[in-house]
Amino acid sequence: MLKSLLIRFAVMAVGVLSLLSVAQADGHRTLRIAVADDVATMDPTFGQSGATNLFLKNTYLQPIQYAIPAGSYESTNADTTDFEGNSVASWEVNGNNIVLSIRQGMTFPTTGNPVTADDFWWTLERALGTKAGPAWVWGNVGITSMDQVKRVDDWTIELIDTRPSAIQFPLMRDQTLGLLDSKEVSSHATDDDPWALEWMSRNYAGNGAYVLDTWEPGTRIVLKANPNFFADEPFFNRIEMIVIPESSNRLAMLSTGDVDIAFALSAAELSRAEKARGVKVLSIPDRQKLNVGLNVRPGGAFEKVKLRQALAYAVPYDDIVFGVLKDRAAKSAGPMSVNSRFFSLYNLADMPNYYTDLDKAKELLQEAGHGDGFAFELITAKGVPHVEQAAANLKSSFAKIGVDMTITPVSQATMGEKNGQGTYDAFMRDWLTDYVDDPYYHFFLWWGTGVVINWTGYSNTEVDEWYQSTASIVDDSERRGPYRNAIRQLIKDSPMLWLADGDYTLAVREDIGGITLHPDTLLYFRPLNRM
Amino acid sequence: MMSRLSSIRWGRSGERSWASIVRQLRRPPVLVLVFMLLIAIFGPLFAPYDPLEPQPMNTLAAPSWAHWFGTDDYGFDIFSRVIYAARIDFSLALLGVLIGGGIGSLLGAFAAYRGGFIDWVLLRFVEIVQSFPVLLFALALFAAIGGGSRNMVLAIAIVNIPMYLRIIRSTLLPLRTAEFIDAARCAGLSGPGIVIKHFIPNAKGQIFSLFVLTCAYAIQIIAGLSFIGLGVEPPHPEWGSMINSGAGYIMLGVWWPSIFPGLAIVLSVYAVNGLSREQMTGQLRGSI
Numbered sequence: 001m002l003k004s005l006l007i008r009f010a011v012m013a014v015g016v017l018s019l020l021s022v023a024q025a026d027g028h029r030t031l032r033i034a035v036a037d038d039v040a041t042m043d044p045t046f047g048q049s050g051a052t053n054l055f056l057k058n059t060y061l062q063p064i065q066y067a068i069p070a071g072s073y074e075s076t077n078a079d080t081t082d083f084e085g086n087s088v089a090s091w092e093v094n095g096n097n098i099v100l101s102i103r104q105g106m107t108f109p110t111t112g113n114p115v116t117a118d119d120f121w122w123t124l125e126r127a128l129g130t131k132a133g134p135a136w137v138w139g140n141v142g143i144t145s146m147d148q149v150k151r152v153d154d155w156t157i158e159l160i161d162t163r164p165s166a167i168q169f170p171l172m173r174d175q176t177l178g179l180l181d182s183k184e185v186s187s188h189a190t191d192d193d194p195w196a197l198e199w200m201s202r203n204y205a206g207n208g209a210y211v212l213d214t215w216e217p218g219t220r221i222v223l224k225a226n227p228n229f230f231a232d233e234p235f236f237n238r239i240e241m242i243v244i245p246e247s248s249n250r251l252a253m254l255s256t257g258d259v260d261i262a263f264a265l266s267a268a269e270l271s272r273a274e275k276a277r278g279v280k281v282l283s284i285p286d287r288q289k290l291n292v293g294l295n296v297r298p299g300g301a302f303e304k305v306k307l308r309q310a311l312a313y314a315v316p317y318d319d320i321v322f323g324v325l326k327d328r329a330a331k332s333a334g335p336m337s338v339n340s341r342f343f344s345l346y347n348l349a350d351m352p353n354y355y356t357d358l359d360k361a362k363e364l365l366q367e368a369g370h371g372d373g374f375a376f377e378l379i380t381a382k383g384v385p386h387v388e389q390a391a392a393n394l395k396s397s398f399a400k401i402g403v404d405m406t407i408t409p410v411s412q413a414t415m416g417e418k419n420g421q422g423t424y425d426a427f428m429r430d431w432l433t434d435y436v437d438d439p440y441y442h443f444f445l446w447w448g449t450g451v452v453i454n455w456t457g458y459s460n461t462e463v464d465e466w467y468q469s470t471a472s473i474v475d476d477s478e479r480r481g482p483y484r485n486a487i488r489q490l491i492k493d494s495p496m497l498w499l500a501d502g503d504y505t506l507a508v509r510e511d512i513g514g515i516t517l518h519p520d521t522l523l524y525f526r527p528l529n530r531m
Numbered sequence: 532m533m534s535r536l537s538s539i540r541w542g543r544s545g546e547r548s549w550a551s552i553v554r555q556l557r558r559p560p561v562l563v564l565v566f567m568l569l570i571a572i573f574g575p576l577f578a579p580y581d582p583l584e585p586q587p588m589n590t591l592a593a594p595s596w597a598h599w600f601g602t603d604d605y606g607f608d609i610f611s612r613v614i615y616a617a618r619i620d621f622s623l624a625l626l627g628v629l630i631g632g633g634i635g636s637l638l639g640a641f642a643a644y645r646g647g648f649i650d651w652v653l654l655r656f657v658e659i660v661q662s663f664p665v666l667l668f669a670l671a672l673f674a675a676i677g678g679g680s681r682n683m684v685l686a687i688a689i690v691n692i693p694m695y696l697r698i699i700r701s702t703l704l705p706l707r708t709a710e711f712i713d714a715a716r717c718a719g720l721s722g723p724g725i726v727i728k729h730f731i732p733n734a735k736g737q738i739f740s741l742f743v744l745t746c747a748y749a750i751q752i753i754a755g756l757s758f759i760g761l762g763v764e765p766p767h768p769e770w771g772s773m774i775n776s777g778a779g780y781i782m783l784g785v786w787w788p789s790i791f792p793g794l795a796i797v798l799s800v801y802a803v804n805g806l807s808r809e810q811m812t813g814q815l816r817g818s819i
Contacts, residue, residue, distance in 0.1 A: 246779065252782050266604075266779075268591060268780070269779075322587070323585075323586075323588045385604060385779075388765060389587070391766075392585050392765070393585055395583070396585055407765050407766065408764065409760060409765060
């Protein structure tokens with residue numbers, strides 16, 4: 001009797017232990033991430049916010065990607081000169097034409113539909129048809145019409161008469177270019193909605209390394225590893241993105257081990273995180289910039305160059321870099337980040353630069369005709385601690401040269417509207433970064449006359465000529481001269497106060513490794529692991 | 532008639548001696564209010580640091596001899612900012628309530644004097660405005676006119692007008708048929724003259740009680756709006772915005788950026804509310 005009881009107890013104990021170990025193993029291979037906001041859409045065409053782009057990057061297959069480093073590492077930078085195939089297995093460049101070989105043997109896990117060149121063709125046609133983000137990306141690759149896209153066979157697409165440039169291939173890794181299940185998406189199209197925009201905003205139709213498992217809007221989004229993915233199975237078979245709007249709560253959850261990664265913590269919170277047991281803070285030199293944009297349009301508050309230069313000399317750079325940003329940044333040296341590949345390649349360190357010198361600032365202010373000081377308004381992104389703190393430091397320093405700066409926090413929507421219309425004196429935005437590390441990309445986005453995000457209204461014909469002369473040049477050394485000229489001129493004209501080049505920071509549990517920093521700063525889940 | 536009403540409302544004239552002042556100061560709300568007002572007026576003389584001069588290398592420092600209330604995430608000295616904020620909060624509240632109270636009292640007295648259609652229109656206006664919670668109404672006003680100190684005063688004034696209008700009207704309504712008002716009218720005094728010379732003086736007690744009470748509300752509204760990022764321009768010190776900027780750190784054990792400005796609000800509202808309650812109780816006793 002006793003023996004029978006003992007045997008039963010032993011069997012039960014083994015069973016319970018087995019269940020516990022399975023559960024623990026499952027937990028071991030589940031990654032929990034605390035994010036600040038929810039995914040806004042499932043449609044790669046319309047990704048805007050950080051969480052949405054993070055989701056799109058990991059759940060859809062872009063044509064190509066930067067090569068992921070092999071081996072075991074805690075964190076590393078992606079090599080932006082080396083590409084590998086994603087939905088496109090290989091490619092061949094013939095003059096201005098590019099032949100793309102679509103990867104064979106893949107399916108879309110939610111429907112089982114096989115991936116063919118038809119899906120690539122239709123995804124590209126939809127991108128151009130919606131005239132949204134990916135249309136702009138493909139336009140800069142040189143594809144503006146479906147007449148330039150030829151379906152050669154079931155597995156081959158040819159892009160005709162593209163525009164070769166240094167950014168052509170880097171653009172094809174953009175998170176907005178994810179491959180769509182054409183059969184599934186087009187089945188939801190209607191006469192009023194030929195691209196099934198409404199259906200796509202709430203439904204997933206991709207085949208990335210991870211696929212959607214469940215989405216509880218406003219609460220969490222769960223991904224599972226794609227069982228039909230073409231490459232090796234990732235370490236984590238389940239990813240939970242938990243929406244925690246308050247940053248202090250994200251930090252608290254990381255400290256207690258409830259999540260493995262906490263995004264978007266303030267500099268002060270990162271310092272606190274460093275002291276928490278079991279938590280480490282990665283701080284990788286990056287290209288994201290903290291800037292003050294000045295309205296330099298004719299009639300704008302900063303039309304006068306000397307006024308802009310005066311402010312540039314009155315910036316308390318050390319207070320912002322070492323104090324506000326807690327040394328997780330470097331002093332900016334102009335429009336190109338000191339951590340850009342081109343900063344050393346083009347030896348931009350020898351350019352003239354600004355440093356804190358209040359006497360010089362006062363002299364320039366006098367020369368600008370504002371010896372008695374002047375007043376202006378700085379609009380800042382609301383609710384971003386390091387922006388508000390940097391603004392307070394600027395205000396204090398500017399007051400010492402007689403400049404009265406009023407700080408007005410505004411919502412992202414208002415900021416976007418005012419930037420677009422040029423109805424502001426100055427604005428401060430944080431961590432603006434170019435998704436492609438390239439001077440041409442930077443200038444044709446920011447500094448060309450009337451270009452997409454030339455929010456300051458800067459215009460200089462020489463600068464336009466210099467950067468446009470490199471549009472079709474791929475060789476870095478040939479572009480060196482024009483860009484050095486353009487950057488020197490831009491620093492002299494100072495349409496922005498370039499304050500700091502921030503590190504990419506991420507607070508994670510200490511066993512998390514495999515973190516690769518890409519120029520778009522979107523975390524790639526596939527190489528992550530527990531070390 | 533006029534002298535009888537006056538004696539009911541202001542039956543304690545002649546007590547303003549030093550002894551009376553000392554006796555008043557023994558009452559805790561009065562003592563605290565005087566203390567807070569002294570801080571608002573003379574505080575900057577004692578503030579050890581410039582409230583707008585951040586020390587970015589010394590953020591979130593715990594309370595110490597160098598920084599009695601510690602420093603916040605900007606590196607601002609919290610003690611200095613709590614002192615400066617008293618001036619900002621009190622002056623905004625006083626100004627807003629003075630404007631709103633003044634307009635509301637005049638309109639209330641005018642409605643009581645005239646009656647009829649004007650009285651009906653003003654009462655409907657009051658009912659519409661008061662159908663919204665005060666803070667929600669202030670928020671809606673901010674959405675319409677924008678943030679900033681000037682608009683904060685405007686919002687406080689606007690939310691106070693209906694309160695004064697309704698109460699002063701009902702207080703003065705019996706005067707409309709009073710004999711001395713008829714006499715004043717027969718003597719050739721104009722309507723506005725009667726309102727200012729005879730109606731308003733008979734509501735002084737009510738106006739003072741309301742003034743004290745609405746100041747307490749105003750301080751809470753200012754702190755509430757600043758807490759959610761409206762109101763006083765950053766980085767100027769204001770108790771509500773100081774609580775907000777420190778709130779995120781409480782879970783990390785950094786309590787001082789929020790607790791001290793919070794205590795300042797509690798003390799101010801306690802003092803002003805207490806005074807108002809005592810004043811009302813006194814009036815009630817007087818009228819019985």
